[in-house]
Amino acid sequence: MKKRILLSLAHMGGKEQDFIQEAFDTNWVVPLGPNVNGFEEDLEKYIGEGKQVVALSAGTAAIHLGLVLLGVQSSDEVICQSFTFAASANPIKYQGATPVFVDSERDTWNMDPVLLEKAILDRKEKTGKYPKAIIPVHLYGMPAKMDEIMAIANKYDIPVLEDAAEALGSNYKGRKCGTFGHFGVLSFNGNKIITTSGGGALICNSEKEAKETMFYATQARENAPHYQHEKIGYNYRLSNICAGIGRGQMMVLDEHMHRRQAIHKLYTELLKEAKGITVMKKPSDDFDSNFWLTCILVDPKKAGQTREEIADRLAQDNIETRPLWKPMHLQPVFKDTPMYVNGVSEALFNNGLCLPSGSLLTNEDIQRVVQVILEK
Template identity: 60%
Template sequence: MSKDKIWLSSPHMGGHEQKFIQEAFDENWVAPLGPNVNGFEKDLQNYLGEEKHIAALSAGTAAIHLALIMLGVKQNDFVICQSMTFSASANPILYQGANPVFVDSESATWNLCPTQLNNAIEGTIKKHGVKPKAIIGVHLYGMPYLADEINAIAKKYDIPVIEDAAEALGSNFENQNCGTLGQYGILSFNGNKIITTSGGGALVCNTEKEKQRAVFFATQSRDQAPHYQHSEVGYNYRMSNITAGIGRGQMMVLDSHVQARRKNYEFYKENLGHLPGFEFIDEPKGIYSNRWLSTVLIHPEKAGFTREDLRLSLEKENIETRPLWKPMHMQPLFENCDYYGEKVAENLFNVGLCLPSGSNLTDQDRERILNGILKMAKK
C-alpha cells in the first residue's frame, strides 16, 4: 500500500490561522479566554446573524449538554433524539440521567421524521405520563432537516428544539442559516468538520442573558465573589484562546470550504450517478446543504456488490470511506430505550457509504477515488 492515504475528511488550514495564534503567544493570551475567543464568537455571530449570541466551548457535545441543562432537563426526564446520528447527539441526555427517546428518519433528508416525531411525543405521554422535555434534531451530513414541520410540531406541544448543526455550518433552510432554527443551536469544530479549531464547539443562543448563563456553567459556575464560591454544578467547557485563534483563521475560508465540499458531491454524482444501484441524495426545495460528507446508497441487488464490498476494496487502495452512522436505537448502549419508527434509518445504514469529502481533495485524489469505485463496478 504505497499510495498516500486519502482521508474521509481531514483538516484543511487556510493559511490565516497562524497569525491569530502567534498574536496570542506574543500577548501571552495562552490561558483560557482572551481576544481570540471574543473575536471568534463575533465572527460566528456575524455569519449566523447579529440577533444570535454565541458561546465558544470545548466541544459540540458540551454545547448539547449545556443546552439540556439550560432547558431544565433532569434525571428521569425524557428527551427525543434523532436516531440516525453520531452518539454525541444522545450521550449528553445520559449525562443528565434522562431517558432518550429515539425517532426514525424520513427519506427526503434522512433526518427526523415529522410523523414519527409526533408519534413519539404522543407515545411518551401515553406510556410514561409525561411530555418530553426537549427535541434534538440533527442536520445529517450537512443536509438540513425539515425545520418548518419539526418546529410546527414542537410548537404544538410546547417542547423546545435543540438544533444539532454540528455538521451543518454553511447550510441553510429557506435561506435561514443552520444553527439558528431552534431554541438552541449546536456547532462543532472537530478536526473533521467543515472548519476546525482542532477540537471545539459553540452554543448558539437567542439572547445575551442565555449566553451568559451558558458561559457561567461552562466556567465552573463561579459565583460573584472575591473567593471561589459555587452554588451550582459547573463544567470546564470553555474554549481556549489558542483554539479560538485557529477558528478565527478558519472562518475566513468557510465559504470556500463549503464550495469545495459541494464540488466533491457534484463530481461523485456526475461520474457515478449512472451506475446501477448507486443512489445520491438531492437537496429538497428550499434546502441548501454544505455537503459536509458526500454519501451514496449502494443497492446490492442492482450494483452486484455491497456497501461493505466497496469499502473494503477502497481500503486496499488506501482510500478511507465509512458506513453511514449506525442508528442509536441499534446501539448496545441504547437498546432498552424507546424507539418510534419503522426501518428507514436501518435501511440507510445497511446500504449507505460516506465517500472522501475533504475540502482539500485534489483533482488527482478525486480521479483516484473514481477509478477505485469504477474498478469495483466493472468486476
C-alpha cells in the first residue's frame, strides 16, 4: 500500500517534551502552572496589540466564555457566519440564545458585510432589538473583511467575537487575526498550525477581562476561605501538560506556517493549467493567510469530473481529503434558525475540497496529490 498522506497532521518541533518533562519533574500536572503562564505570555507577545490571552481547554470554550462575558442570554440573538465549523455556533445555544446565520462573500469565503448589515436591520425590525454579538470567522486561515465588518458592528454598537481558530499567524492589513474584535478566539486542536493536543485561548482587551475569563474558566469560585459560588462557572482551563506542548510549538509556529504557505504556492503552480479547478487565493496583499488548509473548487462542466470523483480517486490512492464545511444554515440541528443567505457558501460546499496541507508533507507528497487530481 502506498504511503498514507493525511490532511493536516500534528507536527512536533522537538522542545515540547522538555516543557512536559519539567512539569512532571516539578509535579505541575494540574490545570494551572508555569507552562500555562508561559504559553499565555508567548501568545501575547506573538499577537501584540497589548492583548491579554487566557489559555483554555478548547476554542469552543473560548467562544462560550466570550459570549458569557458579553452578557449573552436566552432572550438574545447572535449573528454567526454560516460557512464554518459547528463549534462557532454551538456555544450560542449553550447560552440559550438564538443564532442568526449570515452567508459569505466570494472573495474570502467569509461573512458578507452587505448581508451582515441587512441581517442586523431586519432582526431589529422583527424583534425590536439589535443582535447581542457578531461572530465572523477567518475560514481556512483566510482573513475576513474586518474593516467592513468592524465598521458595521461599530455603527450599530454590537460587539464582535472574532473566531480566529483557523487563523493563528494570519494578518489583515498587517494586523494579526483575532485582535480586531472585542474578543478573539484561537484553537490548538491537533490539526491546527500548532497544537496543544486539545486547547484554545480567548484574546481579551484588558487585564480585567482576562481575570474575569479565568474566574469563569475555574468554576467561578469566589475569593473566600471556603468554596463560595455566586455565578455559574466552567472547568475550561488548559492543563499545564498541554500548555507545555504549546510552549514548544510556539518555537516553530512561523516555520510551520511558512511551510503551509509554500505548500499552497506549490499547489497553485501545479494546478494553474487544470481546467475547471481553482485554488483558493487571497483577494489582495491586504489578506495574508496562513493557508492552514489549501482548498480547491471544482467546476464539473469545465473539469470533466466532480469534487466527489476527485476525492474518491485520492482516497483510493491512500490520500485524505475533506469537503468544505457544510454551512450551518443547512444543518438539521439549525433548521429553524433565522438565516440571511446568497447561495455562496452552499456552492462552495457543493464544489469545494480541502487538500492535504500539513507542514510535515514533502513536495513529492504534494506532487503525488496533484498527479491523482489530474488523472481522469
